[in-house]
Amino acid sequence: MSESTVAPQHAQTPPAPPRPGDLTDQLIASDFWTEQMLVDAGIPIIDVPFVTVGGGIGSFVTADYLRICGVPTDAIRVLTPLKHPWESYEYLTTVSQIPRGERLRSDSSSTPDNIWGFPSYALREGLHGNLKQLWNVLVEPIWANYYTPKAGHAFESMEKEMHRIRYQEMVVHGQVRMVRRRVGGGYFTILTPPEGAAATRRIAYRSQWVHIAIGYPGLKFLPDLQKYRSEYNDYSRVVNAYEPHEHIYERLKLRPGVILIRGGGIVASRVLQRLIDDRDRLGLQTQIVHLFRTYVDTPHGNGIFKRRKGADGWAYQGFNYPKSVWGGQLKQQVRKSEGQERATLYKEMGGTNTPVRRDWQEQLKRGRAQGWYRVMIGQIDNMRPVGELVEVAVSSNQGPQLGTFDAVIDCTGLEADIREHRVLADLLDHSNAQRNPVGRLDVGRNFEVTGAQNGGKMYASGSSTLGGPFPGVDTFFGLQIAAQEIADDLIKQGFAKKLGPGRSTSQWWKWVRNKTI
Missing domain, CATH: 3.50.50.60 (FAD/NAD(P)-binding domain)
Incomplete structure (x- = not known):
């Protein structure tokens, strides 16, 4: 073979060494991490007992419960790209033609700014002069449509409570990449700060408890x-x-x-x-x-007690789910069900x-x-x-x-599979998280993520957990119930103070007077 026919040999450029703060191949592949692995990658570690991921209304309501239960702001970190908790929700309501002046699809006592639900939205409107709304809740749904609050009222109320509990002191802005279990117990949550906001590309938050509240994984287009x-x-x-x-x-x-x-x-x-x-x-x-x-x-559904009105192409229902899912027989029925039985119940009460x-x-x-x-x-x-x-x-x-x-x-508004969100996909692949009977993230009655316990506990709430033992999780009231269950579980573990009658009354009066806590 002549020299002219030999293909020239080009030296291959070696891959660039990882930069300080980059996730190494070892970190990406490992289900359990040690502190030394993060030190070797140049990722600083920050200690905080409780981390909530997402920063939307689910994170806000959970943080609100914990603050009312006596947890100091320096024991909670909210990792979020959002400027304020209702930012994503307001975007979705606005583009889907529910601006601040229009009414949402939640009832009077579903109050994310007020864990007690009293005074309700309708009562507050009545106290501000709109007495028609007080009559509305008295005669609904026979002689009036169900009362629903204005979007702007809900957002303004949350903003007031946000300042009262000093929520911004707990917020760290950035994008969460993943949550991994720590060797020895607890979790590492990896945050990518905004460009130029930190001296490193990644920060690891080491905590005993993690709460996942990332909202909708995304939209699935037909x-x-x-x-x-x-x-x-x-x-x-x-x-x-x-x-x-x-x-x-x-x-x-x-x-x-x-x-x-x-x-x-x-x-x-x-x-x-x-x-x-x-x-x-x-x-x-x-x-x-x-x-x-x-x-x-025509009216449709299985059985006389599960029938819904229907006419002119529409299936009618006052709220996303029947009201009994929040405290009636249907709630107990779903809570006791498992597997295919639960999936069937969700199918019966769900639908457009x-x-x-x-x-x-x-x-x-x-x-x-x-x-x-x-x-x-x-x-x-x-x-x-x-x-x-x-x-x-x-x-x-x-x-x-x-x-x-x-x-x-x-306007089909189909929701994407939970794998479309990288944090949830990583939990399924590396943290032993499981899917529930309808394909979402499986949680127990206390909203602990099934299979992910590691000395501490990982919780989740919101739409990514739909299909669990409690229906209605992707509603205002559902987020409140999830936060209450999580707070009660953390109280049992000694992280927060018990919210008994005395403390509850005292804290409610502080809420009424808008006293900062």
Whole structure:
């Protein structure tokens, strides 16, 4: 072989050595960590007894309980990228057409700022002059719709309590990468601080207890929406209702348009109300086509005591779950169930539903009568851009349908698998966490993560735990109940003071007087 035919040999560049604060291959692969492993990686260790990950309303309510139970601020650290606890929630409510002036879907006593639930939201509104709300809670749901608080009222109340308990003293900003078990007991929580905020890329918080409250793992878009975006790179005309889409409403103000709405839950009803409010207020000529995958027109459910109202395509229910899940027979039934029995119960009480709202029911009735609101039953087969419009092919109950629309708003709001969040995925892979019967993070009755105990305890609350022994975990009241169970368990371990009648009364009076603790 001649020299000219020999391929030149290039020296391979060795991989760059890890920088101080980087996660080493050993750390990433190990289920249990030692202090020496972190020291070798140049990751500083900070000691604190209790760490809560997420910093949303779940973290806030849990921290609130612990502060009321006498835990000092220096014993709690809230690791979060959020500026304030309701930031993510307010984003979701705003883009799904529930701004601060509109009402949420929670009841009067679901008060994240007030662990006692008294005075309730309705009573507070009444004391501020809106006496109609006091009458509302007395006659609901027979002679009035269920009372629900305004979003702004909830956020302002949480802000007041945030300052009262000195919440910001407990907050450390950054992004949590993972939680690993410590050799010898307890946990290491790895935080990536904001750029330039610390001298190292990572910080390890060593604690006896960890609380995971990260909210929704993410949004799962339906395959047809993902396919449309990947093929046509159009994020403007086909949107998910939980994404910013104000531009669609603004465009309709400039010219008449036809909008396709998909979904049958609370978000779909809110988007419809926004479209019709704009139509009525501004004299617009907006046409609306509403696509239901499942059309409900009669009461439905298993058994006479589990039936829900249904009409005009909608399944009606006052709140996300029947009220008995928070303290009635259904709560006890789920609490005692296991495995497939529990999964069946969740299926029976779950499903897409929306509360009865007489104002938008009147709007839809008027729209049907005047012909600018039309309903289809079926599913989308394909979407493609045609000029400035979107052509949508639908398999419907009336056969194949083809239409063009100015925009498609998908209100299905499907939630992603818990593996879509890297902290939860890491827990499943390295901390022996398990899935519950509906596929979410498995927790016990005290909200301890199943399988992750390690001298200390790991807790979790919020939507990632849906399917456990307590339903309704992804609601205001559900987060409060979870926080109470976690606080009670920590009291048994000596971390907090017992909240007996005397302490509870004393602390309530401090809340009433807005006295800082």
